[in-house]
Amino acid sequence: MKLLLQKIVLPLSHFTLEVNVEIAGRVVALCGPSGAGKTSLLDLLAGLRRATSAFIQLDEQVLTDTARGISVPARHRGIGYVPQDLALFPHLSVRQNLLYGQKHGKACDGLFSMEHITQVLEIEPLIARGVRQLSGGEKQRVALARALIATPRLLLLDEPLASLDGGLKARILPYLARVRDEFRLPMLYVTHNPKEISALCDALLEMDRGRIVGGG
Amino acid sequence: MDVEAWQIVGFTAWVSVLSVIAILPLGLGVAWLLARRIWPGKTVVETFITLPLVMPPVATGLILLEILGRHGWIGGALHRHFDLDIAFTWRAVLVALGVMSFPLLVRSTRVAFEEVDPRLEQIARTLGAGEMRVFCTITLPLALRGIIGGMMLAFARSLGEFGATVMVAGFMPKTMTISRAIYQAVQLEQDALAYRFLAVSVVLAFGAVWCSEWLLRGRRH
């Protein structure tokens, strides 16, 4: 992926997010202390927030250009998002959650089909269950699967393993590697954890108080 | 209670239900705009909507009469062009009930929408859903309990409505509702009849408010 983030200005509660960076790579880690603005940056990328000024270009498409009044709505960006709190729809079953983003009429690509994804992430037995009945690790995988079934071209993950214990972390990490290898999706991966970084990422970006302070 | 009295009960219940249904689309829309959007003039609209709650109902009724009577700008036009009357027909009762319970519906529904985690709506958008789909598949189902609670509250308010209805519909027998029937019975010293109506209206209102409370409380798990 090639991700251009230029002239980003977004006032937050304690500081202003100001970013000017070009990101290239397959899986890019985004680290920094909590409150550094990482989630806000992801929100901007996904089209869930508007900045005072921003120029965002993903590969060949301009997603946001405040100078020219361009802002592609979230639903057309093709950017998958697995937020920190997972945001699984509590009133829908696992199956309904998974199929929520599935595009109809598109030739069901074997790679991104529900069958394949549930197989890769090993969540087939969970499909009929309600969301509340899932364990922490299961919820993670369902949230990941849900984002994948929508055939994104970029995946944003906000500390996906942060709330899991060591053993579970070790078990889910290979799934993420599998996603990286099988689906060849570029990912922007927010994390503190060096193990995750070394296992998955090929580039690193550091943020602090709204600015990029290292990496690239 | 004789047939005529039960007819009054039936009419009151029916027109109260109809009034809630009538204000539902606008009420949901306004509540959603108040809950999810910031726009210029928002405070003015919020205040305007709350007016029927805080103004004397008779004053609201007078304003409605001035608009809906044959000399009013809506009532006059309808009478001249379509030979349609609103004031002193069941339509005026419907409008009065709707106006008086609208603020209650909007308040409850707004809270219900605000309690839906906006994060869920955002993620739905990243999954490709347009605003309508987000509303129908995420916001509405999650707010449903609160919305129904609000509807029950609006229904109870409609059941008991008196002041505004007196102005736009008087005490004509064919548009008589329970509260006005009680008032008239008391005026004519028919206390026994008044108490019977009172008992029925208490049962109806109690049922509606109880359901509303149960639904509204049940949301906070």
Add this chain to the structure above:
Amino acid sequence: MKIHQKKRLQPALATAGMIAGVFAAHASDVTVFAAASLTDSLKRIAGDYEKQTGNKVLLNFGASSTLARQIEEGAPADLFFSADEARMNELENRGLLVDGTRETCLSNSLVVVVAADSALNIHSAKDLTNVGVQHVALADPKAVPAGVYSREYLEKTGLWQKLEPKVVPAENVRAALAAVESGNVEAGMVYKTDAAISKKVKVACEIPPSEGPPISYPMAVLKESEHMDDAKAFKKFLEGPQAAQVFERYGFVVRR
């Protein structure tokens, strides 16, 4: 042959009459806005009228001031039967009455009432100034006709100054009676016809109509009526002897 034809004709005519009656009744519904104090008497009279003519009369009772206001806003009334001239004047000034149809043939008299078990000795309005009477209930002397007339009478007889501090204004006649019934108020002044509806009060004394204020119940056909002829027909009935009997039975004074 002639008799046969007649026999077949009669049921046919009767059926036709009934069917015509159904449609006729709808077309000639007269809507009457009347003061609340006329409720019992008018209901009876309207019932008699319906039985005799088959025309329906729709009655809407309320406070004369509210009714007048509603008529001004275009309420679908054909006939207005008010409890005082002032309200009728308002409508006349706005040109809402049909010329020549304004009539006053009904009047009332004022009475002083006390609780049914009261031991007070009241034989005239002057006795209200006695120490034993601390409160006197009147229907709102500013807006309700009964209260307005009471006040006029008391002013005319020079009693108002002494009684004004004792006056408890009530929202309407019924509320004034309720105050007397409850014992919170020792006496009240209402119409003779109003006193009749409460069993828990008794009439202490009656103000003779010749001494009392000119209470009148004017009625008129409204210009915007869509059932003008039927309204006039019912008004004629109201002015007739049959209606007069009913009114007098309920305690009204009929001017013939």
